[in-house]
Amino acid sequence: MENKIIHWFKYGSPQTFYPLAGKMIPWFWALAAIFCIAGLWVGFFVAPTDATQGEAYRIIFIHVPASWMSMFLYIVMAFWAGIGLSLNTRLSSMMASSIAPTGALFAFLSLWTGSLWGKPMWGTWWVWDARLTSELILLFLYLGFMALQAAIDEPRRADKSGAILALVGVVNVPIIYFSVKWWNTLHQGASISMNKAPTMAVTMLWGMLLMALAFWMYSIAVALQRARAIMLEREMHTDWVKYAVE
């Protein structure tokens, strides 16, 4: 690992990063699989049945890690977009664009599982609580980023415009979350809230943590893979790309 840190700028170009990413991807898939198996094991066989929510609470082992991932990935995406904008590095911008679809997917999964959790617990397919509503808005922010980049043909403009949008978004996310929480507490008290999860047994926390790690490793693997695809598409006119493909 030290080599990669010392020769950081060597790997700053798509040409050198492409093979490096290719070598790293299988490792991240392996880690994802390991954490996933461990997490599912804890989630289904170690964590006890909940007193109030029965077995339905097990959805938490996907819902919460997916929420964490969607928020974490947005910040990472904004970070790489910002680096790409300020240092004018193409690779950083490509990373940001690679992360976006996966982040959006986790936001969607968070909403999907939240809905399937809400129906048996609170009776409706949708609950306007602060976390779910913020998650919905986060999904819109992801989709906006992806739509903007898709609509702009010129790649560098797409990169930079997307970066501005991502940076504006990342500043707004805490504001949006705060305002939605405010809105929620004023309107229905704390009666219906996804935060009223079962009191956390330690095993439950472990299960969520392991699944979160699994999702994280998965995200890295997929983002690297997407970055490689983007590199091939964008640098099609260069020589190294033609010979990068076996």
Next chain:
Amino acid sequence: MQWNSVGEFFTMGGYGFYVWGSFGVTALALLIEPLLLRKRQNEVANILRRERRADESQKKTD
């Protein structure tokens, strides 16, 4: 281990639809995403391979 039978595991105390609906869709999504990505990569790779072959045959005729 608290499942008395495989059946119990699948019904999840009556919440089977919701639990497996969640885990199932997630598993599906996390499988489809990389597969779509693989398809995208193959498309580009095919174009590139074709161009490389065109380049090489061009060199032969030069």
Next chain:
Amino acid sequence: MKNTAAMNGAGPSEDIGTFGVLAAVVRRDLLLALRRKSEVMTALFFFVIVVSLFPLGIGPEMNLLRIIAPGVLWVAALLATMLSLNRLFAGDQADGTLEQMVLSPAPLGLLVIGKIVAHWLVTGLPLVLIAPVLGLQYDLSGRALAVLILSLLVGTPLLSLIGAIGAALTLGVRGGGVLLSLLTLPLYIPALIFGAGAVEADISGLGASGHLSLLAALLALACFFAPWATTAALRIALE
């Protein structure tokens, strides 16, 4: 900040200062808007029509309308503002003025602020003025109407500022108007929550001061942040 080249055609030795530049930009945009009155009125009429649509869709039961009034009025104001955002930079880009602005020695941020001020005067202020009349259709009390005016007075500049970022990012991009909505509406949500919330809080007796303060805080933040982001986006759009 001193500027030696003035937008209103003063000679190079004349120094009209920061405020002079700002006033020149605002004056120019207002003149242009006056010449194209129909564009300006469209957003206002949209506001009026949308507000009238809701009772038609929901029913004339006054008790219900009184409850939904703040939300409906604010969402309609939001949408009307969004419709007008395209106008902000597109006209100037088409006739080359925008490039001149980027190249001029006057700081682009200042020119952008001028354009946003003009946009608010032409789009936001009319909404503020006509909202109380529409609020009467929903049987809002006098004090609620006052809070509504105040919330829109603080909120519509905020909407113009945030909207400018979106307008600059989508300048000349395919699918402009709809894309602009997709980008801007999520960012409008805090304004909506605090703006409509202020009126609701007043109606329910809790007092609107908390909401209005937060709205004002957002406005202050946007005054600082939005011109920077808009300027950066414009430079990228014109590269």
